[in-house]
Amino acid sequence: MQDGGAFFIAQAEYWVETFGTENLMPTAGAPTESNQIVSPKQFEEFCLPYQKEVNERLLDLGVKHIFFHICGEQNLNLPYWAQVPMGDPGIVTFGHEVDIDTASRYFPNDIIMGNVNPALIQTGTAEEVYELCKVCIEKGKKHRAGFILAPGCEVPVKAPPYNVWMMRKAIEDFGWY
Secondary structure, three states, X not given: OXXXXXXXXXXHHHHHHHXXXXXXXXXXXXXXXXXOOOOHHHHHHHHHHHHHHHHHHHHHOOOOEOEEXXXXXXXXXXXXXXXXXXXXXXXXXXXXXXXXXXXXXXXOOOEEEEXXXXXXXXXXXXXXXXXXXXXXXXXXXXXXXXXXXXXXXXXXXXXXXXXXXXXXXXXXXXXXX
């Protein structure tokens, strides 16, 4: 295992020992694995074995759920990501580059989270944010394992508060199922 993975596992072992698995949900992100940086062949050879090993070790510790952000353009890597265990269920979050319907096909047993474009939250109109959230919610409602509306990465620090409120309004108007 690579040094970073060994550190991550040692840290998780400490947390499990200190807090117990019922109080722990490891969180990780994968921006450097995006197709803007590595090819699917490189992902399969270098990233997939490492990520599978780390997640399997976490689950072996008794962790039930892994919260994982698959960041950026990763559509060509999704067949490989689908081989990485995320828990029962895992929570898999995506950037706006991965369509919710596509994510749902690859992760049918995990909770899907995302994928409102952060740039739109910051620079779009309130109506554009509301409409995009509506589209995301309508797609996410079809995902049998569950869906959580969220920004595709983070809420931008300069996002107008009203745009963030419009996300909440869209949840109130379209999000209950």
